Amino acid sequence: MLIVHHLGKSQSERIVWLCEELGLTYELKHHVRDPVTALAPPELVALHPLGTAPVISDGELLLAESGAIVEYIIAKYGDGRLMPGPDHPDYADFIFWWHYANGNFQPNMGRNMILRRLDVPAGNPMAARLGWRLASAFALIDRRLGDVPFLAGKDFTAADIMTVFSLTTMRYFMPYDLTPYPNILAYLQRIAGREAYQRAMQKGDPGMPLLLT
Incomplete structure (x- = not known):
């Protein structure tokens, strides 16, 4: 049995969503953040040395890191879905956006979040540089x-699953106005219309308002 360990308002929503898109049978285990630190609880820390979500178990396998988990689940259970192969005309675009999600975009948001929390003055050269890089990332998308x-082309893929967290739930930690980006806003409405996304968010974070605007 595939078990998904999910922490509220975290990148583990990607894994719940993926399982719903693929129609997999899985067990969802919820973990609650520490009320003081907002970090993962001890039982999640004890599960894997990273002490973060997502984590999955699949028989004897224990695996962390959302990108690795998405790739593993698609390779084992996807039957060719959501990840186009090298002969597909959208393959190169898929590979770019698949890696861009956690290789560039999400870290970019994280660095800016830290600067905001440190209350670094807006005129600080590093803050200005990182702010420009983040605005450029949103403009690129x-x-x-x-x-x-969709990011890879005409079809919805795992590149979308990897990216949407940064455009939505991540904004609980790093507020960002999407008004200047009408194409992103239209895209998020397409995502909102996916039944698998609706099911995943209801199962993973019931009652959480979805930041789709």
């Missing part, structure tokens, strides 16, 4: 979504 309905 917006331009892409003005040309195609």
Whole structure:
């Protein structure tokens, strides 16, 4: 049995969503953040040395890191879905956006979040540079979504699953106004219309308002 360890308002929502998109049978185990530190609880820390979510177990396997988990689940259970192969015309675009999600975009948001929490003055050269890089990242995504309905092209893929967290739930930690990015906002409405996304968010974070605007 595939078991998904989920921490509220975390990147583990990607794994719940993926399982719903693939129609998999899985067990969802909820973990609650420490009320003081907002960090993972001891039982999640004890499960894996990283002490973060997501973590899955699949028989004897224990695996962390959302990108690794998504790739593992698709390779084992996906039957060719959500991850186009090398012969697909959208393969190169898929590979780019798949890696961009956690290789560039999410870390970019994280660095800016830390600077905000440190209350670094806006005129600070590092803050200005990182702010520019983040605005450029949003602009890049917006331009892409003005040309195609989904990041890899015409079809919804795991690249979308990897990216949407940064555009939505991450904004609970790093507020960001999406008004200048109409194509991203239209894209998020397409995502909101996916039944698998609706089921995943209701199962993983019931009652949490979804930041889709």
